[in-house]
Amino acid sequence: MKFSVTVTLKKDVLDPQGKVVQNTLQNIGMDSLKSIRQGKYFEIEINDNEETAAKKKVDNMCKKLLANLIIEDYKINKI
Numbered sequence: 001m002k003f004s005v006t007v008t009l010k011k012d013v014l015d016p017q018g019k020v021v022q023n024t025l026q027n028i029g030m031d032s033l034k035s036i037r038q039g040k041y042f043e044i045e046i047n048d049n050e051e052t053a054a055k056k057k058v059d060n061m062c063k064k065l066l067a068n069l070i071i072e073d074y075k076i077n078k079i
Contacts, residue, residue, distance in 0.1 A: 001046050001054045007067045007074045008039035042066060043079070051078065 009015050018038040025033050044061065048054035058076055067074040 001048055001051060002079045003044045003046065003055065003058045004077045004079050005042040005044060005058065005062060005066060005074055006039060006077075007042070007062070007072050008037060010071055010073055013071045040066070 009018075015037045018036050021038065022033060022036045025036070044058050046054040046057055048057065055076060055078070062074045062076070063069065
């Protein structure tokens, strides 16, 4: 079973890397760009046939390592 995990900074957390990307894109003519934020993307395959159990394992991975819960949010999707 495959899942995708998208990890992003929480809305109130400053994103200096996203700001650099935004400024660079605006400097090369992307004037309509309002904002951009950077994140992380993972594709995870689990050897489990039960979707609920597999998703719980992925959620546990996010909580223990993939996301810093103090400053980041994450979203899990089955793919």
